[in-house]
Amino acid sequence: MINVQFNRVPAAAIVQPEHFTLHVPDAQISAWRSLLEHSAIAPQSRENTQAQFGVTRGWIVDAKNAWLNDFDWRRTEERINSHPNFKMTIQDSASGELNIHFVALFSQKIDAVPIMLLHGWPGSFLEFLPMLSLFAKKYSPETLPYHIIVPSLPGYALSSGPPLDRDFTLADGARIMNQLMINLGFSNGYIAQGGDVGSMISRILSESSNECKAIHVNLLNIGFLDSPRNFQPLEANEQEAMLRCDMCR
Structure with missing residues (x-):
């Protein structure tokens, strides 16, 4: 829900901005999920399990799982559009x-x-x-x-x-x-x-x-x-x- 209380542009504005509501089409979200689902993760090696060499394979696995199963873009849209x-x-x-x-x-x-x-x-x-x-x-x-x-x-x-x-x-x-x-x-x-x-x-x-x-x-x-x-x-x-x-x- 948009917080309309704070959306009145000052009277001194010389250019009136357009009100904007973010909505990413379902097709784009589906395409993103498909790309993520089919993205391959490298097999385990000594280097990709050691944090001193960079991001670990375990972190990548957890991140991919979180993006696919925990992240809800529509909730993020709601948070953005609340202002x-x-x-x-x-x-x-x-x-x-x-x-x-x-x-x-x-x-x-x-x-x-x-x-x-x-x-x-x-x-x-x-x-x-x-x-x-x-x-x-x-x-x-x-x-x-x-x-x-x-x-x-x-x-x-x-x-x-x-x-x-x-x-x-x-x-x-x-x-x-x-x-x-x-x-x-x-x-x-x-x-x-x-x-x-x-x-x-x-x-x-x-x-x-x-x-x-x-x-x-x-x-x-x-x-x-x-x-x-x-x-x-x-x-x-x-x-x-x-x-x-x-x-x-």
Whole structure:
């Protein structure tokens, strides 16, 4: 059952998203089960029974059994559809037209703070559903302190994929996520939170988008990012600290 309480898009939105209900056709589920049932598992060997060499054969056997006999996709669909789902077409100058999926809890409070939660890789918007359930249980639309937006990044889950004729970078993903928030009426400011790939996109948003006022990240991997424009050389005590860090690796 869809929680319709939180599905009212803010009046300031400049693009109205389409409401979306996930339903995978029975034929696709049957095809998936058939592929899984007929997938062969390697015979037992010394190597595939030792965890130090990777995933064990026993784990694969148990996983296949769980997928075939315990997993119920329709229950997962119900869990996804219990929250308001949307899709929005975004026109991007570099990547063309992308159809972006997101789950949202929209507040009716005038001063609600917009927060965008960005998943990582491997991952998806599913990571945040338990959190959305907690918010929906604790608050009503009239008392929810935040607008909570959980997108599927381009090429993930229910969003369309990036273009086929050019590379698609983290900066491209950040620009599209920023446009999503602008289209929803949050051009005055929002917070971005992310882990893994989501953390990198959040970091880029903080540096490149005036609309992103703050970020929170689970991971800070500066190796994937350019130095900030105002970067200053490390002072002597900072260089010493970096050396100590290297010695502990």
